[in-house]
Amino acid sequence: MKRLLAISDIHGELELFNELLERIEYDAAVDQLILLGDYVDRGPDSKEVLERVIELKRQGAIILRGNHDQMMLEAAAEKPCAKENWVRNGGLATLHSYDPSIQNTTLPVNGIFGGHVEFIKEMDYYHETDDYIFVHAGVQPGVSPHETDPYLLLWIRQEFHTGYSGNKTVIFGHTPTFVLRGTENYDVYFGDNQIIGIDGGAVYGGQLNCLELPSKKLYSVRKS
Ligand SMILES: [Mn+2]
Numbered sequence: 001m002k003r004l005l006a007i008s009d010i011h012g013e014l015e016l017f018n019e020l021l022e023r024i025e026y027d028a029a030v031d032q033l034i035l036l037g038d039y040v041d042r043g044p045d046s047k048e049v050l051e052r053v054i055e056l057k058r059q060g061a062i063i064l065r066g067n068h069d070q071m072m073l074e075a076a077a078e079k080p081c082a083k084e085n086w087v088r089n090g091g092l093a094t095l096h097s098y099d100p101s102i103q104n105t106t107l108p109v110n111g112i113f114g115g116h117v118e119f120i121k122e123m124d125y126y127h128e129t130d131d132y133i134f135v136h137a138g139v140q141p142g143v144s145p146h147e148t149d150p151y152l153l154l155w156i157r158q159e160f161h162t163g164y165s166g167n168k169t170v171i172f173g174h175t176p177t178f179v180l181r182g183t184e185n186y187d188v189y190f191g192d193n194q195i196i197g198i199d200g201g202a203v204y205g206g207q208l209n210c211l212e213l214p215s216k217k218l219y220s221v222r223k224s
Pocket of ligand 1: 066068154173
C-alpha cells in the first residue's frame with residue numbers, strides 16, 4: 001500500500017524540511033506526499049521553500065493552502081490592510097527572502113514574487129479520501145468541507161478541535177500541538193475525536209513532524 005506522508009507549517013524552514021524529506025526517505029514514485037500549507041512567514045527561507053514545493057508538486061505531491069499563504073496572496077493583490085496584516089504575522093521575513101533590502105516602511109510587493117502568487121492560487125483548500133480529510137486548520141463540525149467557507153478551512157481552531165465528531169479522520173496543522181495539549185510537547189497530537197494535529201511548531205523552536213498513514217508512524221526533525 002502507498003504511504004501517505006503529511007507535513008504541515010514549514011514556515012520558511014527549508015533546512016528542516018529537506019532534512020525531514022530525507023528522514024522519511026520520500027520517494028515520489030511510490031509515496032503520496034501531502035503538504036498542509038503555511039510554507040511561508042516567520043522562518044528564513046520562504047521563497048526557497050516555495051521553490052521546493054513547486055518542484056514537489058511537479059513530482060506528484062498534493063499541495064494545500066494555509067492561512068499564511070493566503071495572506072501573502074492578498075498582500076500581493078494589494079487588498080486593503082492586507083500588507084499590514086501580513087507583516088504583523090511574519091510576512092516581513094518572507095519579503096526579505098525575496099529582497100533583503102526591503103524596509104518595513106516601504107513594503108513594495110507587486111511583482112517581486114514571480115510565479116509564486118499564481119502557484120498559491122492553484123493550491124486546494126483540502127484533500128479528502130475514503131478515510132481521511134487533510135486540511136490546514138480544520139473543518140466546521142457537521143458541515144462537509146465542500147460546503148464550508150474556505151476562510152474556516154484556513155483559520156478555524158477551538159470549534160473544530162473540540163466539536164468535530166465526523167467519521168473521517170481529519171489531519172490538520174495550523175494550531176501547534178503544544179497549544180492543543182497545553183504542555184511543552186511538540187509531538188503529533190491524536191485527539192479522541194478522530195483529529196490528528198501535526199504542526200510541531202518548528203518555527204517556534206519545536207519540531208517539524210511527518211505523519212505516515214495508514215501506519216501512523218511518526219517522524220520529526222528539530223534544529224540542533
Ligand atoms: Mn496556519
